[in-house]
Amino acid sequence: DAGVIQSPRHEVTEMGQEVTLRCKPISGHDYLFWYRQTMMRGLELLIYFNNNVPIDDSGMPEDRFSAKMPNASFSTLKIQPSEPRDSAVYFCASAALGTEAFFGQGTRLTVV
């Protein structure tokens, strides 16, 4: 397996624009996580899914953020409208029950 695949690797957008981050988890993993990493706050869990169903979205900062998992092999994290304070590295990770999470390479988002 190629591991967790995220796209794009880098995204630069203007404030107010919609941003969509994509993730393909490892086949067979039934948990998918979205994390955000910043210097100030470290690595924060935004939301996680089990069998494509959102289980805990308490980490999603505000209504501008939304995440979907339409099937077992694809998830998106959308920010609309984007703001400069959303600039961060966003990680997707997947895991099988009771095992460690495997992380993607991340998407570095810059909102100007």
Next chain:
Amino acid sequence: SQELEQSPQSLIVQEGKNLTINCTSSKTLYGLYWYKQKYGEGLIFLMMLQKGGEEKSHEKITAKLDEKKQQSSLHITASQPSHAGIYLCGADDPGYQKVTFGTGTKLQVIP
């Protein structure tokens, strides 16, 4: 919610020296993970500890979970430049399949 504090926040060591990174939890740890991150890359899983007093090793890296299951340490023996990066500890949220991470320790190894 569980809070994890790592110390030190950053560390610079000479190649060949030993070092220890600590991870302290505000609550009992039911599953403790150690990951390593290189700049601009994702996290790489190192080890997972679950039982009080448990110790695991991989190459020159040893991780321990104390008997009370509230503190873990990561020890690197004879450090090499390849050990440089950010080390993060993460804790399982009991009953949920999610991990809360510590603040991270940035390690630099000088040749």
